[in-house]
Amino acid sequence: MFNYNYERFLEEIRGLDCTVLRNEPMKKHTTIKIGGNADVFLNIKTEAALIEVLRILNTERIPSYILGNGSNTLVSDSGIRGVVIKLDGDFKKINYTMRQQISCGAGANITRFCLYACDHSLSGFEFLYGIPGTIGGAIYMNAGAYGGEIKDIIISCTHITKSGQKATLPKGDLCFSYRKSFYTSTDNIITRATFKFIEGEKKIIKKTMEDLMQKRKSNQPLNFPNAGSVFKRPVENFAGALIEKAGLKGKTIGGAMVSDKHCGFIVNKNNASCKDVLDLMDLIKEEVYSKTGIMLESEIKILGEH
Ligand SMILES: Cc1cc2nc3c(=O)[nH]c(=O)nc-3n(C[C@H](O)[C@H](O)[C@H](O)COP(=O)(O)OP(=O)(O)OC[C@H]3O[C@@H](n4cnc5c(N)ncnc54)[C@H](O)[C@@H]3O)c2cc1C
Structure with a gap:
């Protein structure tokens, strides 16, 4: 039997930049619409809040799980004992940092990332369009389609360890292989990543994205x-x-x-x-x-x- 002191935990995180849901049905957070309740579900909005939450979880010995858009996740019928973390707020921000480079928060969804790149006439990411996950989930899984994988466009990735340490790894240290990355065997939380592109013509980029989406619609249920x-x-x-x-x-x-x-x-x-x-x-x-x-x-x- 689990006996986590959620009341004390919730008291300690009061005032941090996050919203709290109790007994949250996970079927609302998975694309397959399955899953019992999570004892606690947190939408965390800033890096400072994330680090503090992780520190408190560690002290209270409460297990936690990071969820993206739940598009590759199946949650058990009895739900999740512990805390589910979802990245919100700052973690959804996307910035055009320098020529042909975008920095993207791990909580941003892939569709927004693709539309942002297209808006800036950047190319090379089109294969990702239509994958219904977040950038964090896509890096964790090394998501890919139509001959491309996220590893092809990533430059570096920043994460926070469960003990609250922040680190940025270059692509060479991310150990990407088919549907696997360095993160698959860790419990680090990916917070942000930088991607490189080539310049392209917006009209052509848009057409490629639409064609791939059409392919998905005709092949997938x-x-x-x-x-x-x-x-x-x-x-x-x-x-x-x-x-x-x-x-x-x-x-x-x-x-x-x-x-x-x-x-x-x-x-x-x-x-x-x-x-x-x-x-x-x-x-x-x-x-x-x-x-x-x-x-x-x-x-x-x-x-x-x-
Ligand atoms: C209709 C449909 C089509 C799909 N097509 C494709 C496809 O073409 N190619 C493909 O590769 N996949 C595809 N997928 C699967 C899925 O969308 C991808 O694997 C996606 O990258 C998962 O992202 P997510 O945010 O939903 O991850 P989630 O399902 O939320 O999580 C998946 C894993 O990543 C971890 N994770 C999530 N965010 C973070 C983070 N910030 N830090 C550390 N770990 C994290 C989770 O803990 C979990 O272990 C498809 C899914 C659907 C429903």
Whole structure:
């Protein structure tokens, strides 16, 4: 049984630049619209507040979890014991710092980042357009699409450790690989990053973005809540194709269904629980392994006890 002293914690953070929600349903903060309550949910607006909150959490020995836009996250039905942190305010700011460079807060969403770059006639980021996450989540995951990954445009990244230390790492230290970064094996909080671009023509940049968005709309089940590709892409293969080959297109457990538009996605068709999705993922892994000998690996992150 967890016995965290939230009252004392909330008293100690009073006056800091953050807003507090108690027993917050995580289904409101995940794109797949699943998840029980988080005991405490904080929207933190400044770096100073973040550092102070982390210090107090450390003293009080209360666990915390950083969430971006929840577009690659599945939260358990019993929710999250501890504090969920979301970056707001200053962490959403985007600045054109110098020629061909943008500094972007980790809480900014990818769409805003792309539109900002396009507005400044900067090119090279277009592949990111349409990924429904934040810049922090995209760096953590090394998000990518249509032949590009965020690693291709990043220059450096700033983070705060759980003990409140701030550091900036150059791209070479960020250990990017497929859907992985230095951050995947740490609990640091990414706060800001700098990106490089090439100059381009606004009209052409916009057209590329719109074309890629159109591609997404025609290939992905955007009409149902989902968390993107559930499994990582196996070497020289596609998870969706393997799932379809295993005969699982449209396979349903409870309210969760293997999308009939793109088998790499599980959609929340009808009030699915986290358990429905996890059971469906287990079934997919078993079936795909028995039919193809390939073991699929989860891409989505699972938060909370299950
Ligand atoms: C319809 C749809 C399409 C998608 N298409 C793509 C695609 O084409 N390519 C692709 O790569 N992904 C895709 N995704 C998945 C997802 O959008 C990306 O992985 C995205 O980068 C996740 O960002 P997020 O902010 O939502 O992260 P979250 O889901 O909130 O978090 C993901 C992980 O990142 C960590 N994290 C988040 N913010 C921070 C931070 N500031 N500091 C440290 N850690 C942090 C979280 O703790 C968690 O472990 C898609 C998802 C959907 C729903």
